[in-house]
Amino acid sequence: MISSELENLEREIATQGAFVERLLTEVGKRIVGQRAMIERILIAMLADGHILLEGLPGLAKTLAVKTFAEAIAAQFARIQFTPDLLPADLIGTMIYRKETGEFVPKLGPLFANLILADEINRAPAKVQSALLEAMEERQVTLGDASHKLPAPFLVFATQNPIEQEGTYPLPEAQRDRFLLKLKVEYPTREEERLIMDRIGGGDLAKIDKVITPADLTATRQVVRRVRVDEKIVQYILDLVFASRYPDRVKGLQDWAGLFEYGASPRASLALLNCGRCHAFLRGRGYVTPEDVKAIGPDVLRHRIIPSYEAEAEDKTVEDLVRAIFDNVEVP
Numbered sequence: 001m002i003s004s005e006l007e008n009l010e011r012e013i014a015t016q017g018a019f020v021e022r023l024l025t026e027v028g029k030r031i032v033g034q035r036a037m038i039e040r041i042l043i044a045m046l047a048d049g050h051i052l053l054e055g056l057p058g059l060a061k062t063l064a065v066k067t068f069a070e071a072i073a074a075q076f077a078r079i080q081f082t083p084d085l086l087p088a089d090l091i092g093t094m095i096y097r098k099e100t101g102e103f104v105p106k107l108g109p110l111f112a113n114l115i116l117a118d119e120i121n122r123a124p125a126k127v128q129s130a131l132l133e134a135m136e137e138r139q140v141t142l143g144d145a146s147h148k149l150p151a152p153f154l155v156f157a158t159q160n161p162i163e164q165e166g167t168y169p170l171p172e173a174q175r176d177r178f179l180l181k182l183k184v185e186y187p188t189r190e191e192e193r194l195i196m197d198r199i200g201g202g203d204l205a206k207i208d209k210v211i212t213p214a215d216l217t218a219t220r221q222v223v224r225r226v227r228v229d230e231k232i233v234q235y236i237l238d239l240v241f242a243s244r245y246p247d248r249v250k251g252l253q254d255w256a257g258l259f260e261y262g263a264s265p266r267a268s269l270a271l272l273n274c275g276r277c278h279a280f281l282r283g284r285g286y287v288t289p290e291d292v293k294a295i296g297p298d299v300l301r302h303r304i305i306p307s308y309e310a311e312a313e314d315k316t317v318e319d320l321v322r323a324i325f326d327n328v329e330v331p
Helices: 002-016 019-028 035-047 061-071 087-091 125-137 189-199 213-223 230-244 253-258 265-281 289-300 308-312 317-327
Strands: 051-055 076-080 092-097 102-107 114-118 139-142 145-148 154-159 180-184 259-261
Touching: 002 213, 019 035, 019 061, 035 051, 035 061, 035 154, 035 180, 035 213, 035 265, 035 289, 061 076, 061 114, 061 154, 087 092, 087 125, 092 139, 102 145, 125 139, 125 154, 180 289, 213 265, 230 259, 230 265, 230 289, 230 317, 253 259, 253 308, 253 317, 259 308, 265 289, 289 317
Parallel strands: 051 154, 051 180, 076 114, 114 154
Antiparallel strands: 092 102, 139 145
16 A cells, blocks of 8 residues: 555656756756756755855856746846845835825835845845845735745855955854755866856857746645655754764764754754655655765755864864764664
């Protein structure tokens, strides 16, 4: 009986997920390489979560998000964060109409499906807070009225890792609101040669519409039905609790002083949901430990805070995350 239900689910996944390869093909017309970034963006869309993209300039972060918006027929807005930005520049404001003698709302650029918050750490805290509140509540308040943001509503925020002068780093509690944090790396030499061939002429390839936002919403319903065995749930809890209490994990005792703070309960939910999405993209109706391990570093790297002792020993958060996965027993 269970086997029959799983077979039916996987047939439904095959039908509902038929768009995945076509979508990746369309995005691949413009984006060369960067397979991990592209797949994680798709996972965030399926999991209805926001992404923090960290990488040097020119690595196609903006172009990737814009291309996805075209491929799913969604509204796209790019907001360049600067030190003089105000919350009203994001969410909008109330304006006075002399003809009627009334104040009416003028909605800001945040009212779109896919938002690219470019260099989010360049804006002051009050602007970051306005964005993060909208991310959490999926609505903004102007005057006395609340205005729902369109669905889907996803924020892709970028950070430049090498320029810290004149920036306002996101507080740890605010970073936790992002589903994933991706580290975008340089392309290979062969990929960069292909980039020169494709984009060197100045014209970008035309992107065909693959799905609609409504199709994406329907697909999310199927993703939520991907099975998660109790052993996988316990594995996720073991990983998250290892980040909080490393002294209780065999093999991690020597690392205990290197963890200042561990991951929050949002990490457990993110591992669960992203594990389902990762399995869905591979046509499976159930989550395996490999799904959790594949997506785990992107879920945990912005939620674990190394201690001063870790910095003194030249240990990064990547080292801490790797140590957790190396020492927590896999079911």
